Amino acid sequence: MLRLHDHRTGRPEALPAGRGLRVQVVDGAYRRAVVADLLRRVAERSGRRVRVVSTPGAATGLDDYNVQPFEVLDDVLPDADVYVSGTADRDALCLAVPQEDGTSQDPLTARLAMLEVPYREPLELSERRLSAAAERLDAWRGKVAEWATSPGRPIDRAYANEAEAALADDLGSPAALAVLDRLAADPDVPPGAKLETFIHLDLVLALGLVSAIGQA
Numbered sequence: 001m002l003r004l005h006d007h008r009t010g011r012p013e014a015l016p017a018g019r020g021l022r023v024q025v026v027d028g029a030y031r032r033a034v035v036a037d038l039l040r041r042v043a044e045r046s047g048r049r050v051r052v053v054s055t056p057g058a059a060t061g062l063d064d065y066n067v068q069p070f071e072v073l074d075d076v077l078p079d080a081d082v083y084v085s086g087t088a089d090r091d092a093l094c095l096a097v098p099q100e101d102g103t104s105q106d107p108l109t110a111r112l113a114m115l116e117v118p119y120r121e122p123l124e125l126s127e128r129r130l131s132a133a134a135e136r137l138d139a140w141r142g143k144v145a146e147w148a149t150s151p152g153r154p155i156d157r158a159y160a161n162e163a164e165a166a167l168a169d170d171l172g173s174p175a176a177l178a179v180l181d182r183l184a185a186d187p188d189v190p191p192g193a194k195l196e197t198f199i200h201l202d203l204v205l206a207l208g209l210v211s212a213i214g215q216a
Helices: 030-045 107-115 127-147 157-168 173-185 191-205
Strands: 003-006 011-014 020-025 049-054 082-085 093-096
Touching: 003 093, 020 030, 030 049, 030 082, 030 107, 030 157, 030 191, 107 127, 107 173, 127 173, 127 191, 157 173, 157 191, 173 191
Parallel strands: 020 049, 020 082, 082 093
Antiparallel strands: 003 011
């Protein structure tokens, strides 16, 4: 069950009941768009039908960040189930996401750097942080390309479940990314299973991990 931090209670709470979920992005910071996109992907994996809307001032070029398109409305929805904004100032479930400080020439490196920090904490896209994120991303892509040459195997359900549980716990992307690191280094998991598990989880993380397949 997906739970999100609710500023009104100070703890993670379950999403409102129902199959549909309305998410309102209040302003145009890239990080807030990435968080809203992650929320949509996690909720859709659990079977929810998600509508994400934003106002006309949304950030541009979001497709480069692998953010699925938002519906653009002139006004903020008055009855959204979840608001993604800079401050938790509504009597509703609000994800207060501080705006990122800095930019990157590679949007997917920036997306990874954003996911490496809990969404409620400040984020500086410093040269050091971006360099480390780029190195991590390149290493994963190289491994995925390598594993793609091995016999196919089913997803490693234990690792997949652990990562999905982390994401369902207030979008715990740092913990989910750590699962990928441990999976990549686990000598007891066949390469084909690693490949399928990485692909399965990247459908939610949206880091383009398969981009190096076939390039060697």
